[in-house]
Amino acid sequence: MTEVAKGGLSLSGLTKNFGNFVAVDNVDLEIRRGEFLTLLGPSGSGKTTLLMMIAGFLDISAGDILLDGTSIREVPADKRNFGMVFQGYALFPHMTVRQNVGYALDVRGRPKAEIKARVDEMLDLVQLQDFGHRKPGQLSGGQQQRVALARALSFAPPVLLLDEPLGALDKKLRIEVQAQLKEIHRRVGTTFIYVTHDQEEALSMSDRIVIMQNGRVEQLGTPTELYERPRTRFAAGFLGKSNFLIEGGATYTLRPEKIDLAPKGHINGAARLTGTIRSITYLGSMRKYMINVEGRDDIEVDVDSWRNPHELNEGQQVDLGWSDQAAVKLDED
Structure with missing residues (x-):
């Protein structure tokens, strides 16, 4: 046409x-x-x-x-x-x-x-x-x-x-x-x-x-x-889901699906943070974990259900990791 x-x-x-x-x-x-x-x-x-x-x-x-x-x-x-x-x-x-x-x-x-x-x-x-x-x-x-x-x-x-x-x-x-x-x-x-x-x-x-x-x-x-x-x-929070981390006076955004999650001491590479699972929500294709980390806002981690290698439960201590490229530094609003 x-x-x-x-x-x-x-x-x-x-x-x-x-x-x-x-x-x-x-x-x-x-x-x-x-x-x-x-x-x-x-x-x-x-x-x-x-x-x-x-x-x-x-x-x-x-x-x-x-x-x-x-x-x-x-x-x-x-x-x-x-x-x-x-x-x-x-x-x-x-x-x-x-x-x-x-x-x-x-x-x-x-x-x-x-x-x-x-x-x-x-x-x-x-x-x-x-x-x-x-x-x-x-x-x-x-x-x-x-x-x-x-x-x-x-x-x-x-x-x-x-x-x-x-x-x-x-x-x-x-x-x-x-x-x-x-x-x-x-x-x-x-x-x-x-x-x-x-x-x-x-x-x-x-x-x-x-x-x-x-x-x-x-x-x-x-x-x-x-x-x-x-x-x-605002852009990070409105378009999709984001976690916000403050490191060295700068704010970074980190998408929930870009975070690795494993029982404490079992993550591949160095753990960035350690926390406790506050809640688990099963959404069919994925599971949404809300992780309580002392001194920070809760961190959301989304894991595809089919590739979830660990049996994790509420109240369990876990390690969180991510690549350097996953966290994006934001401009000041």
Whole structure:
């Protein structure tokens, strides 16, 4: 499937104030053509406000947005020609799937033959070729979301904005639709800007992730970069699980799965710390151990169940070890 090679966005000093409250604070961001960029952060971090400014639904207090080098700050939302997918689907219940998907083309006055061909193409893209005659109420949540995606892509927008689109789905279905969404992005090549608070979702789909806090960009990078080399305590703690260790006046982050655990005196190499198992939680594929270490916060250690070589019990003394590369020094927040 071939789409026009547009969709590069440049955000410069982008700011949004609601009275005295600064929701988005001087954000600079380059969004590459055709990439899958995720805005990730907790509630109130500014990610949805940022998306709504890009969409044109919120006025900009300061700064500018360039689309392929041209300012769109004063361009109204309906003239930006961006696609939009919401959590609530926003499908027309009285229309069939085909009518929903073709709606944006119909209101643009496209010829009927062109609309039919494009709807066929979109239904093939989202694997709903046999559901065109159905109404939204006859579809599952995942199918409805795919219809909404097909409708948003039907007019070949340069940018597709997705605001928590999988939030209404259960976990199993979310994982399935994540894989479908990533494949659709690969096929169409459209710039996707995706908002979520779900860390696993961001890690599994994104080319790059923007971690946001208090209206600002906390850190930007690929999923691997952000997980393996977080720069701040907030980034390390929000994206995945982390232990925080203070050594020599500096703070280090240490992922739970990167720690070796063994009965006291039985660890390979030198033990870094010795503690007592406070609790063990069995999670199927892994066991989570909370280790009480005197003078420190409890340390979490995650061990794959299948490779757990030791029979460990609550109250047992254990040694903890890790490689020098496993602990990452953080910048000061």
